Amino acid sequence: MEKTSKLGRDGAVWGLIMVAPTIIGLIVLNIWPFIETIYMSFSKSLPFGEFEFEGIDNYIEMFQNAEFWKATGNTIFFCIMTVPVGIFLSLIVAVLLNSKIRGRTTFRAIFFLPMVVAPAAVAMVWKWIFNSQYGIINTLLGLDIGWLTDSHIVLITCSIVQIWSNIGYDAVLLLAGLQNISVSLYEAADLDGASKVRQFFSITLPMVSPTLFVVLIMRLMSSLKVFDLIYMMVDDANPALNDTQTLMSLFYRESFIAGDKGYASAIVVWTVLLIGAVTLIQFIGQKKWVNYEV
Amino acid sequence: MKKISRRSFLAATAALAAMGLAGCGGSDDGTVNLTFQIWDVFQRDGMQAMCDAYTAQHPEVTIEVQVTSWDEYWTKLEAATMAKQAPDIFWMHTNEILKYADNDKLVDCSSIVETEHFSEISLANASGSDGVLYAVPKDKDTVGLVYNKEMFDAAGVSYPDETWTWDTLVEASQKIYDATGYYGYMAYGDDQLGYWNFVYQAGGSILTEDKTRGNFTDPATKMAMDFYIGLQKYDWCPTQTYFAETAPGTAFFSEKGAMFLEGDWNILPELQNYPDMVGKWDVAVLPKCPNPMSGDGRATISNGLSYATTKTNKHLDVVMDVLKFFGSAEGQRIQGESGAAIPAYIGMEDSWVSCFEQYPINITCFIDMFDYCVQSVNNAARPEWKTPVSDTLLKIYTGALSLDDGLNQMQQIVDQASAEYYEE
Numbered sequence: 001m002e003k004t005s006k007l008g009r010d011g012a013v014w015g016l017i018m019v020a021p022t023i024i025g026l027i028v029l030n031i032w033p034f035i036e037t038i039y040m041s042f043s044k045s046l047p048f049g050e051f052e053f054e055g056i057d058n059y060i061e062m063f064q065n066a067e068f069w070k071a072t073g074n075t076i077f078f079c080i081m082t083v084p085v086g087i088f089l090s091l092i093v094a095v096l097l098n099s100k101i102r103g104r105t106t107f108r109a110i111f112f113l114p115m116v117v118a119p120a121a122v123a124m125v126w127k128w129i130f131n132s133q134y135g136i137i138n139t140l141l142g143l144d145i146g147w148l149t150d151s152h153i154v155l156i157t158c159s160i161v162q163i164w165s166n167i168g169y170d171a172v173l174l175l176a177g178l179q180n181i182s183v184s185l186y187e188a189a190d191l192d193g194a195s196k197v198r199q200f201f202s203i204t205l206p207m208v209s210p211t212l213f214v215v216l217i218m219r220l221m222s223s224l225k226v227f228d229l230i231y232m233m234v235d236d237a238n239p240a241l242n243d244t245q246t247l248m249s250l251f252y253r254e255s256f257i258a259g260d261k262g263y264a265s266a267i268v269v270w271t272v273l274l275i276g277a278v279t280l281i282q283f284i285g286q287k288k289w290v291n292y293e294v
Numbered sequence: 295m296k297k298i299s300r301r302s303f304l305a306a307t308a309a310l311a312a313m314g315l316a317g318c319g320g321s322d323d324g325t326v327n328l329t330f331q332i333w334d335v336f337q338r339d340g341m342q343a344m345c346d347a348y349t350a351q352h353p354e355v356t357i358e359v360q361v362t363s364w365d366e367y368w369t370k371l372e373a374a375t376m377a378k379q380a381p382d383i384f385w386m387h388t389n390e391i392l393k394y395a396d397n398d399k400l401v402d403c404s405s406i407v408e409t410e411h412f413s414e415i416s417l418a419n420a421s422g423s424d425g426v427l428y429a430v431p432k433d434k435d436t437v438g439l440v441y442n443k444e445m446f447d448a449a450g451v452s453y454p455d456e457t458w459t460w461d462t463l464v465e466a467s468q469k470i471y472d473a474t475g476y477y478g479y480m481a482y483g484d485d486q487l488g489y490w491n492f493v494y495q496a497g498g499s500i501l502t503e504d505k506t507r508g509n510f511t512d513p514a515t516k517m518a519m520d521f522y523i524g525l526q527k528y529d530w531c532p533t534q535t536y537f538a539e540t541a542p543g544t545a546f547f548s549e550k551g552a553m554f555l556e557g558d559w560n561i562l563p564e565l566q567n568y569p570d571m572v573g574k575w576d577v578a579v580l581p582k583c584p585n586p587m588s589g590d591g592r593a594t595i596s597n598g599l600s601y602a603t604t605k606t607n608k609h610l611d612v613v614m615d616v617l618k619f620f621g622s623a624e625g626q627r628i629q630g631e632s633g634a635a636i637p638a639y640i641g642m643e644d645s646w647v648s649c650f651e652q653y654p655i656n657i658t659c660f661i662d663m664f665d666y667c668v669q670s671v672n673n674a675a676r677p678e679w680k681t682p683v684s685d686t687l688l689k690i691y692t693g694a695l696s697l698d699d700g701l702n703q704m705q706q707i708v709d710q711a712s713a714e715y716y717e718e
Contacts (some may be wrong), residue, residue, distance in 0.1 A: 047397050049376040131539050149535040236681070237483070239688045240537035256369050259393075259677050 041265035058266035071250040079223045081159035090170035098178045112168040123232030126161045151243035170215050177211030206291040213290045225273050247271045325611045328357045331381035333367040340632025348619045372452040378606040386429045386602040392674040395422025400602050403427045406618040415669045417636040420600035429600030430621035433635035435558050436594045436663040438577045449473035452576035463581045470552045471530035476529035477551030480542040487555045490595050493518040494668045497588035505673040506716035508708030510696035510701045514587035534691045558660040562633045579659045675711035682707045
């Protein structure tokens with residue numbers, strides 16, 4: 001009896017050693033910086049990493065700042081623009097890639113390709129495509145639209161690029177979900193005379209809903225945190241800069257250009273709360289539509 | 295299975311970590327390995343040549359030139375300085391020097407710089423707020439007017455020269471636009487390569503004389519800003535929206551416009567990067583203000599880089615000796631001959647000019663302008679007010695703010711940020 005418990009303790013120690021690299025990594029790289037960030041958000045930042053505790057001043061300044069609210073609005077707008085459309089299109093692509101069409105593997109590879117390309121490279125190419133003077137879109141369609149400079153349009157332009165870059169990845173995840181659906185369900189539906197559209201809404205959609213839920217959560221989080229795309233597409237000299245700034249680009253500016261890391265941390269904490277709230281709502285809401293029965 | 299206690303596990307981990315940390319440092323055989331960080335890949339060869347000249351005389355020293363792009367240079371340097379791991383020698387820029395100097399990070403270099411060989415502006419660009427030299431002056435620069443000769447010929451307009459005023463600039467631009475359809479002077483809303491020059495020509499300034507407050511509401515400053523921002527109302531001037539997608543240099547070398555402001559440090563790369571354009575363009579001194587509120591209407595912004603090291607450096611004796619060499623006539627000459635930049639050392643300008651012999655370009659105009667150049671705008675709060683001020687400028691350009699409101703707002707931004715550093 002005593003021997004087994006000793007073995008068990010040994011096992012536990014070995015278990016800890018095995019997971020140690022991950023746990024140490026998490027603590028050093030994620031959890032500790034997270035705690036530091038919260039502390040920093042309540043501090044005044046001095047040059048060279050010095051901090052002075054000052055209470056909620058950063059938050060007061062933040063909530064009174066119009067630029068901050070604009071950035072929050074932009075972030076939510078970007079989210080609304082990209083997530084529903086993006087997921088809808090990914091689902092359609094996934095269903096098409098799941099059907100028996102010629103060259104299916106090639107299509108799958110093509111749709112997944114944007115995911116393999118570095119976001120910076122994607123942004124550079126799209127910047128030329130959307131260039132109002134020499135870009136291919138305006139030239140081919142004979143338009144004169146400031147895709148990247150008209151403050152009302154820039155966020156929509158960025159949304160298009162974001163959706164384009166993510167469709168492949170989401171579609172592959174959904175495709176995996178689709179392939180788990182038993183063929184017998186469709187055969188039964190065929191026998192009952194259900195149309196393809198009816199089959200989609202009554203079988204495919206409910207059966208793929210757990211995967212859809214995962215994709216939705218990931219996509220919402222990543223679009224609330226969008227930075228690289230906007231940073232690459234809209235540079236400092238762009239008059240539309242203020243109208244496209246998201247929370248993360250505001251954070252970057254405050255933290256690394258203006259050097260106010262305390263205030264920047266407050267923006268990050270706010271973003272975390274925002275993402276937390278949105279995710280919480282989704283977990284509550286999922287009970288209404290996600291189907292976990294096979 | 296051998297049992298490993300938690301304590302011995304922790305000890306092992308700590309030992310591993312210690313080994314990792316001990317990895318950095320000097321070697322035992324007496325050689326000193328130094329790192330030298332810069333941000334301009336184009337100047338790497340020049341910097342390397344300078345280091346080679348030093349190590350040839352001091353075989354016990356090696357210097358490795360590291361290039362980090364401008365975009366991440368300052369983030370990296372700040373983090374490294376915090377961790378006392380800064381490169382042994384690094385370039386300093388006027389944007390940042392006050393932050394480093396005033397926070398007591400840089401070594402006092404007064405004893406190793408032969409101050410009589412450097413201009414007041416060069417020395418000021420390498421000094422902290424207390425007026426002490428915290429770096430060795432590296433180079434100096436000016437801003438000139440680059441123009442496309444073919445477009446001038448096509449419109450029958452004579453080339454820019456020292457007689458040009460703001461009015462000539464406008465007239466020539468109009469004629470070129472009417473005759474060829476190309477843009478005239480491309481008035482980019484940049485500070486150093488744009489409106490700052492015009493403000494100082496008009497007798498205005500961005501900061502007050504003692505640099506503790508903004509000076510945007512000064513009548514001369516306002517007159518120049520009104521003129522400069524007003525340029526974009528002409529058909530021959532692209533809007534800032536255009537520049538957001540196509541930088542003025544890109545537009546110029548794609549032959550879309552006839553003139554723009556360029557710093558001397560970009561001329562050699564542009565000659566090399568656009569071989570087809572060589573001979574089609576030239577440079578001239580900046581046009582002067584016809585009706586300055588004070589002064590003679592001439593000015594160009596002169597910035598300058600410097601070499602610095604941190605107080606916590608482990609090989610300070612060697613590093614200071616290297617820095618002394620970098621600032622000496624010999625070090626500055628090698629830098630100049632490589633074409634990297636105009637040496638800050640007075641009298642060494644020709645070493646830089648000689649790099650342009652093979653090109654048909656009037657490069658000496660950049661040297662001529664040192665006679666009336668003004669020091670690049672700077673105070674300790676600049677990192678804080680720089681971005682908000684350019685945002686506000688863009689709002690004036692787009693019409694979201696009137697000139698008066700915009701300038702008042704810029705004034706307020708600079709004053710508020712500066713108040714934290716300079717008491718009333």
